[in-house]
Amino acid sequence: MAAGLQSRAQALIRNTQAHLTQPRVRVLALLLGARRELSHDEIMALLPLEAPVDRVTVYRVLDWLAAQGLARRSVGRDRVFRYGAAQAGEARAPRAEFKCNQCGITRRVRASAAKARLPRGYTPQYVETLIVGTCSDCAGAH
Amino acid sequence: MAAGLQSRAQALIRNTQAHLTQPRVRVLALLLGARRELSHDEIMALLPLEAPVDRVTVYRVLDWLAAQGLARRSVGRDRVFRYGAAQAGEARAPRAEFKCNQCGITRRVRASAAKARLPRGYTPQYVETLIVGTCSDCAGAH
DNA sequence: GCCCAATTTGCAACCCGGTTGCATAATCGC
DNA sequence: GCGATTATGCAACCGGGTTGCAAATTGGGC
Secondary structure: HHHHHHHHHHHHHHHOOOOOOOHHHHHHHHHOOOOOOOEEEHHHHHHHHOOOHHHHHHHHHHHHHHHHOOOEEEOOOOOOOOEEOOOOOOOOOEEEEEEEEOOEEEEEEEEEEOOOEEOOOOOOEEEEEEEEEEEEHHOOOO | HHHHHHHHHHHHHHHHHOOHHHHHHHHHHHHHOOOOEEEEEHHHHHHHOOOOOOOOHHHHHHHHHHHHHHHHEOOOOOOOOOEEEEOOOOOOOOEEEEEEOOOOOOEEOEEEEOOOHHHHHHEEEEEEEEEEEEOHHHOOOO
């Protein structure tokens, strides 16, 4: 499983024409395997299991992944960046996200698309739904 | 006009039972008069016109206003807090917006809210729907 | 395989929005 | 006015993120 993520990450990075490096592969593999967005801090905590990567390098890798469209970046209430692997074809598929208004974490959820009454001449292409509320972690920790 | 804001601010602050102070009145009056959210920095730049207020005090006033429900706080992409005066009975009505991906204008439209299947422990509070497409103006002027 | 230019990494120092500790000053019930 | 309570100002601090630059890695040519 981890090996699969590793090679998926390698393939995605090779597509960008840029250098294939260990920090990039390891960080992207981490994002691909995560089921929620990760902060720089969390990534640092997860990485040393294999080998140390400088914190500045991780910042730069994350910036780079976002610039390549391989990761998306969001800002939580705590003013901390969090990153998730961008799904292929992400922009066009109908999507719904849940955003916790306490910790600011965003994750994708299943939802039916809203039906809209658009004025004459308006053509919809895709719909994004954002559900704001409290996630289970924050609900638990009062 | 500015005097009106000043007295509105005073009334709102008196309602909280806390001390009525110059920093609180001036900051809240500023928020009431602003037509968009203001950052701490912008508020500092606006204040000295009358008299200087310490930056830490402004931070604390803003925190306090938010805690009292007199202001709402949001975090932008730049990780900076911005504050706006909270409208009385600020409605969290289900809302939907249409955004044209050609001209970029956004307008509100009527739409039914999406129904989501949330994971256990997740509590929704409100739903925002964004419909991306082409508006009538841009459709006509291909 | 080996070399070399271009790209990345690691380190140290820095930036800046926001927070904390504490002594001084303003507020308001009496 | 008087005094306990609450808020302000100042200085130092915190932490996530960024920058400058030398050393190391990558990968195309040979």
